[in-house]
Amino acid sequence: MKKTQNTVNYNKYGWFFISFAMLAFILFTLYPMIESLSLSFKVLRDGEYVFGGLTNIKRLLGDKIFHKTIGNTFLFLAVQAPLMLMLALVYATILNAPKLRFRTFYRTAIFVPCVTSLVAYSVLFKLMFANDGIINYLLVNLHLIEAPIFFLNDPFWARVVIILAMTWRWTGYNMMFYLAALQNIPAETYEAARVDGANAVQTLFKITIPQLKPIILLTTIMTTNGTLQLFDEPMNITGGGPAEMTTTMSQYIYNNAFVYAPNFGYSVSMSYVIVTLVALLAFVQFKVGKD
């Protein structure tokens, strides 16, 4: 009897304590989600959003620019995410070596980009890669190129600049996860491996990576999620140009809501496409990560 009393009390206080968080969740997450789902089926007519059936979905299927922005986003994901995660893993492994001098300095140096504001670093990259920016200046003075390259107006280079910028900004962030996880791998396992005569590569693939698997999965899902919502970098570095070569899904959604003739309904429909894609990819990654 006494025990049940306690359980009920725990339950009561439990409900009380989470009620605030729940309230905020309902108000600021659940309610907007439901409201936006209904908005995604509406179209703007004479200043009112009215039910438009499948109008927005039909438009989604025929909207070539939206398809192009999906392609752009996935290109960034396919090129940048593996590159960055591998780099982060390499950094983490190097910085985890106990014999390395100035470890703290390197860790800080690699992590510092993560605390800069997205807009600030984007503007910095834009300046660096401008026609008269430092990169062109160096390349010309080293006689590697004859005339400055118009990086931001070149279909290929504009994408490269964005990928470089994102890698600079986010590698340290992912490295921190790997570093923390590496420190949880008991030193005894490495000792045992050494005694058994395993070399560095074997240690990496047989011990480090398998032990890091949950964290690699976590960073992959976070990166996928972040890249699919990519907005700040293309918006500030290239403005989506040249010729929509770097326009991402989020930027196109923003344009449809705030730059072009107002259309919140269509914008919301597109954002549900992102939600679906993120969920699908996360599901696949979980399946692959489990095996």
Place this chain on the structure above:
Amino acid sequence: MKKRLGLLLATGMLSFSMILAGCGNSSKESGANGAGGASGAAETNDEAATEETQKITVWAWDDNFNVAVMKTAAEYYKKLNPDANVEIEVISNSKEDIYKKLQTGLASGGKSLPDICLIEDYSIYQYLNSYSKYFYPLNDDVDYSQFSPYKVEVMTYNDKAYGIPFDAGVTGLFYRADYLEQAGFTAADLEDITWDRFIEIGKQVEEQTGVKMTVANGTNYSSLFRTMMQSAGAWYCDSNGELTITNNEVLKESLETIKKMRDAGIILECADDSTLAGAINDGTTASVINAAWRVSTIKAEPEQSGKWAVASTPRLNNANSVNASNTGGSSWYVLDNGQDKGAIVDFLKAVYAGDIDFYSDILVNQGAVGTYLPAQEGKAYQTEDEFFGGQKVFAEFASWLPEVPSVMYGKNVPESNTAVNTALFSYLQGDITVEEALTQAEDQLKNQIQ
């Protein structure tokens, strides 16, 4: 025990609904006051209302330009009408933020909007088209024949005129007289020329001085082709709002002209507007084709005083094209939030549609070329500007103003800019022909606007 849990949940629900109700109330109040935020809270006080000081909130985006102009207007109104119990509060924000707030306010049923908002000519139609009921028409109060016709055309929707025309985006060819003289050209050689002649001159200038003839935003040529298009009275759409892209001879010639200019190597391509402004000031370009408001950028480099001059905009070969055009420009719009508009209309009428001294003041101090026609007789327009070698720059702009062909911008200017610019990019790269570029742009737009 179950009962107590139920009670707790009920209390939770109650507080939840109270929060909701609270939200509802506050937004209604701020909507009614048209101010929102802090000023809304101040005015909900009943005692404040009995003092009868009416607060007029204005949204604008450039502290050195339209914000300063509106503040000047408020001072002039106080002088003209010392008894009026109004307080004009100008809220400055970035243009993007203003549009975002305006768009959200309109979409949520006309809540949290200002009394007066500055909106660009290119954008106003998309708002009127969707939300005309939240805008207050002024054609019963204002004599629109006193304003430039092309500005009035832009703000007319369903036979009603909204807003007070503000600055003109009338264009001119600003050039470095010293560079052109070096290449053997005088002011007369640049007056009323065609773009083809402009390219010829440009080649000579680069040969003689090593300086690029002109400058443009290489990632976005829309300002240039819009200027070219409007000089012949053409646009992305006709006066019924139907797209005219593939069958638009003027647009075709505009894109071809840009390609010719680029192939001739006379354009210095910049990545954005701030680098473009930099190129103007550091002397790496011999000219820039832009609106009157560019004067402030040019004057930002005092060392170049006396070296600049201005000529009329080059024209296309198309028979309709004239040596005058427009780019940009904006106007003031009154938002209808159910309140009495008497004081607001009185303020706008007294200053913007009547006070010539005010227009002289903003011309001299902010470089704002107003579109109120009687103001152009003001003395300020006749000032000789030493920076431009003693040329009466604003008198020149005022003389081109009536020549600017009227076009209806329609509700899809930003989309059209992007679509045509994207197609132009492939055309400039040599991937597609100009016809294919126009078809591509039209296909893209047709899908986008429905």
